[in-house]
Amino acid sequence: MxxxxxxxxxxxxxxxxxxxxxxxxxxxxxxxxxxxxxxxxxxxxxxxxxxxxxxxxxxxxxxxxxxxxxxxxxxxxxxxxxxxxxxxxxxxxxxxxxxxxxxxxxxxxxxxxxxxxxxxxxxxxxxxxxxxxxxxxxxxxxxxxxxxxxxxxxxxxxxxxxxxxxxxxxxxxxxxxxxxxxxxxxxxxxxxxxxxxxxxxxxxxxxxxLEVLREHARKIQMVFKTKKVPQLVKENSRLLHFQGRVVTAIFENYTHELKTLIQAEQPILFEELPLTLEDVFEANLANEETDYSLQGETL
Missing domain, CATH: 3.40.50.300 (P-loop containing nucleotide triphosphate hydrolases)
Structure with a gap:
């Protein structure tokens, strides 16, 4: 069809x-x-x-x-x-x-x-x-x-x-x-x-x-030394949650090169979490007006 x-x-x-x-x-x-x-x-x-x-x-x-x-x-x-x-x-x-x-x-x-x-x-x-x-x-x-x-x-x-x-x-x-x-x-x-x-x-x-999504996308939880999120992260991810200094985001095109660049920012915490369809829904729909630019003046 x-x-x-x-x-x-x-x-x-x-x-x-x-x-x-x-x-x-x-x-x-x-x-x-x-x-x-x-x-x-x-x-x-x-x-x-x-x-x-x-x-x-x-x-x-x-x-x-x-x-x-x-x-x-x-x-x-x-x-x-x-x-x-x-x-x-x-x-x-x-x-x-x-x-x-x-x-x-x-x-x-x-x-x-x-x-x-x-x-x-x-x-x-x-x-x-x-x-x-x-x-x-x-x-x-x-x-x-x-x-x-x-x-x-x-x-x-x-x-x-x-x-x-x-x-x-x-x-x-x-x-x-x-x-x-x-x-x-x-x-x-x-x-x-x-x-x-x-x-x-x-x-x-x-x-x-979904097979392609699971292959290329990742859900990552990160904490950086300051509350300022690196521009690299903002440009390559969709924000899921932001609480205190803990950032949880979905990277839809996650590569080894991107991982290396993020780790070069020396995050205090960098942890991969299981990615679900509910996460994709939330990142794209549940908080349609939420992005990194709305998370405070320090970002």
Missing amino acids: KIENLEKRIDQKVILKELNLTFNKGEITGLIGRNGSGKTTFFRSVAGHYELDHGKILIDQEDIQENKLLKQKIFYIDEQYNFLSGYTLNKLLLFYQNAYAGFNKEKYLTLTKKNNLNPRFKYRSMSKGMQGLYKMILAICSNADYLLLDEPLDGLDIIVKKKVLGILLDDVSENSRSIIISSHNLNELESIIDRALILKRNHIQLDYH
Whole structure:
């Protein structure tokens, strides 16, 4: 799937602007952003629930707005406008079989039976955890090439969460799909994604492949003789924390040469710490207006 110059406004306000992305099959991508950053708008736009103000979404080099059948390759359930509530699982099975030509009924029946989901249940009568599990079963059994999962683990207890993730990861290992998933729990997200997109100020500001990030980035805690942080550190890092004289920062392009130059400043403390996706989120989003220049006149 290729997204070209996507733009979406709501009530004259720009929500998404100049998005250019490619999603590859067999890859799990995490969509990360603060509340209100446009994650749900992104999902609705890609799924065709919103008309685009500008841009194209291409699958196999065809515009999905021109070839409506291509929308069968995308699976998305909108939580806010969820039409499932009033129907039994039997009725929902019929609906999704009609909506997706490649729907895998055999797998659906196996998974619902294994997880004690009675076909006579009404969706709204099930617990939130069972609803989340059922939606993941629908996503997998749709056989869509692109699964858009907006907070699929939200509110699930640990037992159901493990089942949902198990179903998802088993499917990824068996089938070459592209999964785009958002979650507020970055520790959970980090354990399953290959790539992280950070959505900020209407567009994708950062696009990390986690394997590359782990190879090149480092989280370093430093203490210098004075409260003044060397210019070299300021120019090559993103500030995480500054407390007293203790500086914790992320160096996204950390090299042996850079390490040598920092150590030449003779820091009192220079310690490498484990780098997490939560650190990357915090450095890029949680304190958007925080940088070294705001840490006091002595810097």
